[in-house]
Amino acid sequence: MHDLSFKRLTVTISGRVQGVFFRRGVRDQAVSFSLTGYAKNLTNGSVEVVVEGDSSRLQSFLDWCYQGTRLSKVESLYFAWSDSANEFTTFSIVREGNYVQDKIRAFEHLSSRYLSGNHVPRHIVVIPDGNRRWARSNMLAVRRGHDKGFSNAVDLMSDAHKAGVKYFTLWGFSTENWNRSKAEVDHLMALFRKKLPQFSERFHQEHIAFKHFGRKDRLPKDVIQSLNQLEFDTQDYHDRHFGLALDYGGRDEILRSVKRLVDSGVEVSEETVTNSLDTRHFPDPDLIIRTSGEQRLSGIMPWQGVYAELYFAECLFPDFTVPEFQKALREFAFRKRRFGH
Numbered sequence: 001m002h003d004l005s006f007k008r009l010t011v012t013i014s015g016r017v018q019g020v021f022f023r024r025g026v027r028d029q030a031v032s033f034s035l036t037g038y039a040k041n042l043t044n045g046s047v048e049v050v051v052e053g054d055s056s057r058l059q060s061f062l063d064w065c066y067q068g069t070r071l072s073k074v075e076s077l078y079f080a081w082s083d084s085a086n087e088f089t090t091f092s093i094v095r096e097g098n099y100v101q102d103k104i105r106a107f108e109h110l111s112s113r114y115l116s117g118n119h120v121p122r123h124i125v126v127i128p129d130g131n132r133r134w135a136r137s138n139m140l141a142v143r144r145g146h147d148k149g150f151s152n153a154v155d156l157m158s159d160a161h162k163a164g165v166k167y168f169t170l171w172g173f174s175t176e177n178w179n180r181s182k183a184e185v186d187h188l189m190a191l192f193r194k195k196l197p198q199f200s201e202r203f204h205q206e207h208i209a210f211k212h213f214g215r216k217d218r219l220p221k222d223v224i225q226s227l228n229q230l231e232f233d234t235q236d237y238h239d240r241h242f243g244l245a246l247d248y249g250g251r252d253e254i255l256r257s258v259k260r261l262v263d264s265g266v267e268v269s270e271e272t273v274t275n276s277l278d279t280r281h282f283p284d285p286d287l288i289i290r291t292s293g294e295q296r297l298s299g300i301m302p303w304q305g306v307y308a309e310l311y312f313a314e315c316l317f318p319d320f321t322v323p324e325f326q327k328a329l330r331e332f333a334f335r336k337r338r339f340g341h
Contacts, residue, residue, distance in 0.1 A: 130316030
């Protein structure tokens with residue numbers, strides 16, 4: 001005999017429900033209510049859920065759907081009841097393509113819906129920590145970690161600009177990095193020589209203006225010449241900007257700024273210091289990202305970053321791929337910035 005209490009419930013949920021682990025939450029709830037069926041993302045950014053089970057448990061599940069998960073925001077919900085087809089034996093998450101493709105599409109929906117206007121950081125600063133540890137963990141020479149990190153940085157820069165980020169800064173070499181072994185420093189300088197022309201080609205293709213932040217008296221002369229030439233060659237681009245911090249330290253930058261003001265007889269004030277910093281052509285950072293699980297800033301833009309949101313990723317920088325970067329953008333979109341109010 002057919003159990004009249006056994007029903008099918010089809011639910012379409014719209015809002016912030018893709019790229020926020022909503023389907024996982026749906027699955028966990030369905031399993032807790034002993035329901036079977038599936039959840040899948042739709043191309044319009046919604047989530048479709050089909051569940052079968054006891055009608056009273058289905059009602060409890062539906063009540064939960066109105067609330068959603070912690071990161072989600074349910075804005076509308078449509079549901080329909082029907083007789084059970086006894087079609088399912090478990091509850092599953094239906095993905096579009098493989099796991100990575102599915103996640104990327106979900107993040108794209110999230111980006112198009114929430115990473116716009118005030119939800120997009122205007123200026124992102126990245127502290128690319130973990131290149132050496134990545135190399136050692138993969139039984140590679142340290143230089144291979146730096147090579148991988150630089151390649152990754154180019155992809156992140158392009159993805160940031162696609163998401164609407166106007167200013168992107170990468171900390172490539174700190175004032176303290178001179179204390180590393182001569183072999184490692186020499187390799188980094190050789191890497192800059194090699195990569196700057198590649199950056200130049202990419203900047204012209206994507207119309208990106210380049211700026212160097214940091215000291216110009218200790219880097220090799222040919223590296224400084226390349227940095228200056230790249231700034232000059234891209235100065236007419238105005239929509240997107242890339243900053244590379246080489247031989248940069250936040251305290252050093254402030255000291256140099258104040259010294260310039262004092263030497264020129266200009267009154268030292270918040271405005272004059274800000275306007276004489278290396279970063280004077282960039283807005284203050286909205287989001288500072290550090291990889292490798294370290295939760296400190298190590299001196300990156302202490303003057304400019306007083307109201308920046310901080311995001312600490314557990315993965316090492318070579319593993320901080322576009323999907324990981326999208327997680328940081330998603331987290332930023334959820335935060336409420338008060339600027340001291």
